[in-house]
Amino acid sequence: MMQLSDPGLERWFEVHVDAIRNEVQGVARVSAVDRNSCMIRNEQGEIPAELSGKFLFNVESSVDLPCVGDWVAAQYHNDGTSAIIHGLFPRKTFLRRKCAGTEVDYQMIAANIDIAFILQSCHFDFNLARLNRYLVMAADGHVEPIVILTKTDLISNAELQEKLAAVREAGITSRVITLSNLTGSGFDEFRRVLQPGRTYCLLGSSGVGKTTLINRLAGRDDLNTKAVSGTGEGTHTTTRRQLFVLDEGVMFIDTPGMRELGLLGASEGINKGFEDIIELSMACRYADCSHTMESGCAVLAAIESGELSRGRYAGYLKLRKESEYHELSYLGKRKKDRAFGRYVKTVKKDMKRWDG
């Protein structure tokens, strides 16, 4: 179980904890957020929790709502089998992403993370542009990133070395661990990173093996995993962000593969009118090359050699960016509005029940 004396609750927190502990009964950690309520975890275990009316009244955007990993001040009811959340402690670190379309709107992914493991599968998923976006996300929230290349069993060692070189050539200096959940190769190096009382978050596309890795760590097969399609596409098996406490008090947050972060090149229609670039891209080293920074990119090579004009390339990038922007803003906004509306509605309904 989690102890308040764990290093996870560092001195930084303790100052705030004391201030609030007098008013309410306890400090707990958000372990999952569903549409209608949260789960929180304290020394006794995991229980459902709802937001107090005052808390809700003061919520101005979805960022103010609890997210997985948040420390909260909680008041217990029904012999400690349910709780009301009265406040959030300031987030020491966080992972969030911009809801496109606005400058200031963010969606929280997780809070109070010590290390974010950014997973990419060596097989189909490897993409430097996407990797960079995850690294930016981690840096934005003051989270230390470690890159994990998974499924090394599916490629040759020579191919793996090439990928590692490509990461370094792209200027990425973060630690990189390569591993296979299947053979267990590299697993010990990964395990050595983990420390009791610290919180780790797994990020990466659907199907890269995030949940499999947690199962392997726990030595059990409790959590659902599902095979990827022939093209390596995951099936979005994990559907919510959830915090697990493993033996020895190592904490892990599993997340569903993010669709929105991996849109580069995926939009239809942007290829029209740029057939020459598409043709060039057939010769790129990586099938999912973004033609912006990858080594072995035939499009960049064509610019160097003068075969492709810089102006035309810039036009291609501009169009691609626009189509991505629209796709993102529409999806992100619609989803966020719906989820937030639902949340507020149910909490308010439940509050009436409490009052009555």
Ligand SMILES: Nc1nc2c(ncn2[C@@H]2O[C@H](COP(=O)(O)OP(=O)(O)OP(=O)(O)O)[C@@H](O)[C@H]2O)c(=O)[nH]1
């Ligand atoms: N060959 C191989 N397969 C793996 C490895 N790690 C995971 N897999 C398989 O990849 C598939 C997807 O793994 P998951 O753990 O469900 O992937 P995930 O990242 O949790 O995916 P989402 O929950 O959809 O975001 C499963 O069939 C796993 O057995 C690995 O190292 N090598």
Ligand SMILES: [Mg+2]
């Ligand atoms: Mg999963």
Ligand SMILES: [Zn+2]
């Ligand atoms: Zn390319």
